[in-house]
Amino acid sequence: MVSGDYVMTIDSDDEAPIQPTKAKDESVQLDMNFVFDPSVDTLTETWNNASDLGDLVKTGSRPAPISVDDIIARRKQNQVSKKRKRPPAEEEEDQLSGSEVDSGGDDDHDSDESEFARFVAEDAEDPLASSGEEGEDLEVIQSEDQEDQDGVENDEGQSDSSEESEEDETQVEKDRKAAFFADYAGPSEKHESFLHMNLSRPILKALTSLGFVSPTPIQAATIPVALLGKDVVGNAVTGSGKTAAFIIPVIERLLYRERGKKAAATRCLILVPTRELGVQCYEVGKKLSVHTDIRFCLAVGGLSLKSQEAELRTFPDIVIATPGRLIDHLRNSIAFSLDTLDVLILDEADRMLEDGFADELAEIIKSCPQSRQTMLFSATMTDSVDELVRMSLDKPVRLFVDPKRTTARGLMQEFVRVRAGKEADRSALLVSLCKRTFKQRTIIFFRSKKLAHQMRIVFGLLGLKSDELHGDLTQEQRLRALQTFRDGTVDYLMATDLASRGLDIKGVETVVNFDMPGQLAQYLHRVGRTARAGKKGRSVTLVGEADRRMLKAAIKHSAGEDQVRHRVVPPDAVARYAEKLESLKDEIAEIMKEEKEEKLLRQAEMELKRGQNILEHGKEIYSRPARTWFQSEKEKQVAQAVSKQQYESATSLKKSERNQHAPETNKPKRDKFSGLTRRAKRRKTAMEEDETDQHAIGASIRSAKKAMRPKKIGLPEPRPQKMKAKKTHGQKKQKNAGSFDHDLGQRTKPEGIRAKKGDSVGRAGKRPRKSR
Numbered sequence: 001m002v003s004g005d006y007v008m009t010i011d012s013d014d015e016a017p018i019q020p021t022k023a024k025d026e027s028v029q030l031d032m033n034f035v036f037d038p039s040v041d042t043l044t045e046t047w048n049n050a051s052d053l054g055d056l057v058k059t060g061s062r063p064a065p066i067s068v069d070d071i072i073a074r075r076k077q078n079q080v081s082k083k084r085k086r087p088p089a090e091e092e093e094d095q096l097s098g099s100e101v102d103s104g105g106d107d108d109h110d111s112d113e114s115e116f117a118r119f120v121a122e123d124a125e126d127p128l129a130s131s132g133e134e135g136e137d138l139e140v141i142q143s144e145d146q147e148d149q150d151g152v153e154n155d156e157g158q159s160d161s162s163e164e165s166e167e168d169e170t171q172v173e174k175d176r177k178a179a180f181f182a183d184y185a186g187p188s189e190k191h192e193s194f195l196h197m198n199l200s201r202p203i204l205k206a207l208t209s210l211g212f213v214s215p216t217p218i219q220a221a222t223i224p225v226a227l228l229g230k231d232v233v234g235n236a237v238t239g240s241g242k243t244a245a246f247i248i249p250v251i252e253r254l255l256y257r258e259r260g261k262k263a264a265a266t267r268c269l270i271l272v273p274t275r276e277l278g279v280q281c282y283e284v285g286k287k288l289s290v291h292t293d294i295r296f297c298l299a300v301g302g303l304s305l306k307s308q309e310a311e312l313r314t315f316p317d318i319v320i321a322t323p324g325r326l327i328d329h330l331r332n333s334i335a336f337s338l339d340t341l342d343v344l345i346l347d348e349a350d351r352m353l354e355d356g357f358a359d360e361l362a363e364i365i366k367s368c369p370q371s372r373q374t375m376l377f378s379a380t381m382t383d384s385v386d387e388l389v390r391m392s393l394d395k396p397v398r399l400f401v402d403p404k405r406t407t408a409r410g411l412m413q414e415f416v417r418v419r420a421g422k423e424a425d426r427s428a429l430l431v432s433l434c435k436r437t438f439k440q441r442t443i444i445f446f447r448s449k450k451l452a453h454q455m456r457i458v459f460g461l462l463g464l465k466s467d468e469l470h471g472d473l474t475q476e477q478r479l480r481a482l483q484t485f486r487d488g489t490v491d492y493l494m495a496t497d498l499a500s501r502g503l504d505i506k507g508v509e510t511v512v513n514f515d516m517p518g519q520l521a522q523y524l525h526r527v528g529r530t531a532r533a534g535k536k537g538r539s540v541t542l543v544g545e546a547d548r549r550m551l552k553a554a555i556k557h558s559a560g561e562d563q564v565r566h567r568v569v570p571p572d573a574v575a576r577y578a579e580k581l582e583s584l585k586d587e588i589a590e591i592m593k594e595e596k597e598e599k600l601l602r603q604a605e606m607e608l609k610r611g612q613n614i615l616e617h618g619k620e621i622y623s624r625p626a627r628t629w630f631q632s633e634k635e636k637q638v639a640q641a642v643s644k645q646q647y648e649s650a651t652s653l654k655k656s657e658r659n660q661h662a663p664e665t666n667k668p669k670r671d672k673f674s675g676l677t678r679r680a681k682r683r684k685t686a687m688e689e690d691e692t693d694q695h696a697i698g699a700s701i702r703s704a705k706k707a708m709r710p711k712k713i714g715l716p717e718p719r720p721q722k723m724k725a726k727k728t729h730g731q732k733k734q735k736n737a738g739s740f741d742h743d744l745g746q747r748t749k750p751e752g753i754r755a756k757k758g759d760s761v762g763r764a765g766k767r768p769r770k771s772r
């Protein structure tokens with residue numbers, strides 16, 4: 001179903017408001033019985049209480065953050081006091097907007113639908129080629145459409161949101177996958193209410209207070225299988241409730257764990273790619289387990305190491321972590337290990353691989369007991385995830401909900417064409433869109449942190465309330481930005497792909513892509529920040545000549561034929577804003593300069609403080625054991641660059657297309673490890689490490705941890721007469737058995753009243769892994 005043929009053109013003056021979703025809107029088929037209460041925002045409270053996280057936030061290790069708004073306000077104040085005759089930015093802009101509204105709709109430039117259709121349909125392989133064979137190209141697209149429709153019969157759950165369509169998968173590949181995945185037909189009954197899912201009362205109570213009445217399709221599919229202890233690979237569109245899909249069964253199973261001080265152990269690890277996602281997952285978990293005694297620990301980067309270490313020493317039941325921080329704890333927190341783990345969850349696994357965490361993931365998986373249950377979730381699955389699945393899961397059940405659909409049903413995708421030679425107008429286009437049409441609850445994605453920051457300054461000068469979210473900020477700033485956007489203090493969030501995954505912010509009306517991302521998966525995650533949980537939302541993407549192939553792919557993956565629009569911004573409005581931006585250039589440069597100077601000053605102050613500290617407390621500081629690192633900063637960068645390169649070459653467009661308007665270079669720098677295989681690189685890194693004293697430190701930490709290892713619950717009583725006999729497969733299984741096995745046999749004190757306990761909650765059929 002490509003293409004421009006059904007792409008309706010709308011003028012940017014047309015507000016085309018998105019209708020609020022009716023409770024039983026038939027077009028929204030996320031869940032037939034889905035009752036969504038918009039007044040319940042599961043996370044608002046969290047973010048409103050973000051100060052609760054305050055004591056977890058690292059302080060003092062970085063200079064105090066600088067606020068661009070303060071600089072802008074200060075400058076405005078100075079300008080006023082100098083009595084310069086400049087009208088306030090906001091007023092001036094309002095005048096501009098006013099004149100535009102009058103002139104809106106008179107666009108004669110690109111208003112022709114068929115022109116955009118041709119733009120979409122032109123040769124995707126060489127988007128810049130001026131083809132005179134449009135008719136032919138259109139035909140090719142139509143035949144792809146046909147294939148698409150024919151492909152619906154393939155409901156084996158085979159889905160790949162990478163750019164290569166699933167239809168290209170060979171029969172051999174399908175057979176290979178079929179052999180790898182468990183032959184599981186799915187639950188015999190269809191669950192339309194949580195009440196019929198065999199869940200304990202404390203969970204049902206929590207679900208009710210969250211306003212969750214019916215499970216979403218991915219929840220209905222996952223919960224029964226996860227309760228059986230089976231490994232799961234779950235895939236469903238963004239905003240479809242994957243977090244609760246894996247947290248609910250874990251909580252249910254943990255209700256039957258052994259209690260008591262001696263039995264305290266960390267039994268579940270949830271790995272997430274970003275800190276913000278960790279915070280969010282932590283809050284969802286806490287809310288769902290509010291009526292239980294299950295304890296969570298959030299171990300993500302950017303938050304205080306010390307308080308995390310202290311918490312980990314108490315063996316929380318569930319640890320939610322980012323890979324880097326977890327490895328840090330595994331290496332340096334003496335009491336912490338993964339030896340007692342029963343469930344490992346990998347959320348947004350493809351993003352972790354893309355970010356260069358493959359080595360960390362391998363290390364973490366190696367540290368987990370083989371008998372664990374593993375669940376892997378993502379809205380997009382790539383080949384590298386397949387590799388991870390093979391490495392870490394044991395005959396997993398593939399739960400792919402609605403595999404042919406990759407965007408939410410309530411999402412309206414709009415595209416704004418940036419014509420050849422008009423790339424310089426992108427900023428003016430964005431400002432026009434925001435000034436004229438998208439005035440609130442809008443996330444704007446940029447390829448680079450620098451661009452996001454610059455645009456925040458521009459918006460500040462134009463009187464548009466915005467904040468920014470990217471990796472150049474402190475964790476405190478990142479959390480605050482999310483909070484100000486959530487509570488509506490600001491209307492725009494300037495973000496990089498850091499925010500593209502998993503973030504669940506209620507009421508996001510619009511997602512704007514300042515530039516088209518290089519990979520379809522990235523695009524799908526970005527636009528998935530709106531139209532969540534059955535609601536409606538809109539995405540607006542600026543597409544240049546080089547983005548045509550991605551544009552086609554995005555259209556192809558849309559939820560429905562009438563869900564794509566071509567938006568036209570009147571050129572005179574763009575021209576006026578371009579002029580305005582040009583006049584602000586010097587001021588923007590001055591603000592950035594001021595900001596840089598302030599940063600340097602604060603850094604110098606920090607250094608001074610650090611020096612004083614060392615002078616005063618040097619003896620104590622140097623007597624502390626040195627922390628060891630899994631990878632040095634440099635090695636981390638190499639790994640990230642290599643992963644990114646591999647990810648992009650596996651999933652993406654031609655390099656020339658990708659780099660079209662990427663201001664920063666993504667090019668990995670050549671270094672001593674370039675060209676080596678990952679295994680060779682790891683070996684070399686390890687050898688280098690061995691040359692240092694760290695080896696001895698590592699060994700002593702490991703032996704200390706071993707000595708302190710809590711007795712693994714679930715071990716059967718020793719039976720001496722059988723111990724002498726030769727080890728059988730069955731015995732090995734018992735040795736490797738997890739905590740829950742024991743509990744399942746001895747559910748003497750179940751928590752809450754269970755309607756039907758039966759044998760569905762357990763680890764039936766779970767075998768120890770031979771190799772991963």
Ligand SMILES: Nc1ncnc2c1ncn2[C@@H]1O[C@H](COP(=O)(O)OP(=O)(O)OP(=O)(O)O)[C@@H](O)[C@H]1O
Pocket residue numbers: 035036042211212213214215216219236237238239240241242243244378379501502503504528532533
């Ligand atoms: N059964 C349910 N009933 C009503 N709302 C639900 C239900 N399950 C989840 N939600 C809501 O749906 C929203 C999206 O959930 P969640 O963030 O888990 O989606 P996701 O599939 O993980 O999205 P992404 O792929 O973007 O990470 C949340 O606001 C959550 O509160």
